[in-house]
Amino acid sequence: xxxxxxxxxxxxxxxxxxxxxxxxxxxxxxxxxxxxxxxxxxxxxxxxxxxxxxxxxxxxxxxxxxxxxxxxxxxxxxxxxxxxxxxxxxxxxxxxxxxxxxxxxxxxxxxxxxxxxx
Amino acid sequence: xxxxxxxxxxxxxxxxxxxxxxxxxxxxxxxxxxxxxxxxxxxxxxxxxxxxxxxxxxxxxxxxxxxxxxxxxxxxxxxxxxxxxxxxxxxxxxxxxxxxxxxxxxxxx
Numbered sequence: 130x131x132x133x134x135x136x137x138x139x140x141x142x143x144x145x146x147x148x149x150x151x152x153x154x155x156x157x158x159x160x161x162x163x164x165x166x167x168x169x170x171x172x173x174x175x176x177x178x179x180x181x182x183x184x185x186x187x188x189x190x191x192x193x194x195x196x197x198x199x200x201x202x203x204x205x206x207x208x209x210x211x212x213x214x215x216x217x218x219x220x221x222x223x224x225x226x227x228x229x230x231x232x233x234x235x236x237x238x239x240x241x242x243x244x245x246x247x
Numbered sequence: 248x249x250x251x252x253x254x255x256x257x258x259x260x261x262x263x264x265x266x267x268x269x270x271x272x273x274x275x276x277x278x279x280x281x282x283x284x285x286x287x288x289x290x291x292x293x294x295x296x297x298x299x300x301x302x303x304x305x306x307x308x309x310x311x312x313x314x315x316x317x318x319x320x321x322x323x324x325x326x327x328x329x330x331x332x333x334x335x336x337x338x339x340x341x342x343x344x345x346x347x348x349x350x351x352x353x354x355x356x
Contacts, residue, residue: 160341161341163343163344171348171349172333172346172347172348172349173291173333173344173346174346175343175344175345178343222290222291224291224343224344226341235281235293235296236293236337236343236344237293238283238290238291238292239290240289240290241290
């Protein structure tokens with residue numbers, strides 16, 4: 130199957146700083162990537178849809194100025210948590226679709242990035 | 248609105264016993280249904296999807312449109328099946344998955 134890679138897998142930062150998380154599709158092109166957030170022992174909540182070459186679409190309740198998404202190429206989307214606060218501590222997961230065809234509709238997930246804000 | 252309900256947070260079964268993880272959905276069109284599994288300290292991975300109608304690791308799931316259900320079943324649970332299982336739904340095309348809250352399966356030796 131297709132591979133999606135996230136970096137860093139774990140980051141600790143001070144309150145007020147910004148953190149960038151990268152999501153790469155390693156062996157396929159992804160015009161669309163999705164960013165999820167997962168709190169401990171809870172389900173994945175969709176934050177935003179990242180579209181290559183255009184603005185991201187954010188879910189209701191997600192601050193676009195807080196969570197900046199950039200999808201500059203067909204293999205890379207970045208999520209920047211700006212002015213991070215302890216309540217932003219969470220597990221952030223990206224996913225991408227290989228598109229249509231035999232695997233159309235299947236989403237492949239990154240390994241996730243655990244953010245801890247002190 | 249799209250919604251996926253997994254009523255059980257935790258399901259414990261003995262090794263060799265049958266397993267059924269429940270999933271109900273709410274969707275106005277024709278959804279695509281999936282089961283994803285997350286083993287300890289690993290990423291989410293696809294277990295099966297209703298379109299392919301295949302059996303993976305002995306698990307099967309049948310889409311019941313009348314009952315809007317997509318329950319996951321396995322006749323004989325194994326210890327290595329212990330994991331978090333998520334039922335998910337999406338509409339056709341390049342759209343995101345909507346996840347249920349997940350069920351943690353614990354298989355006891």
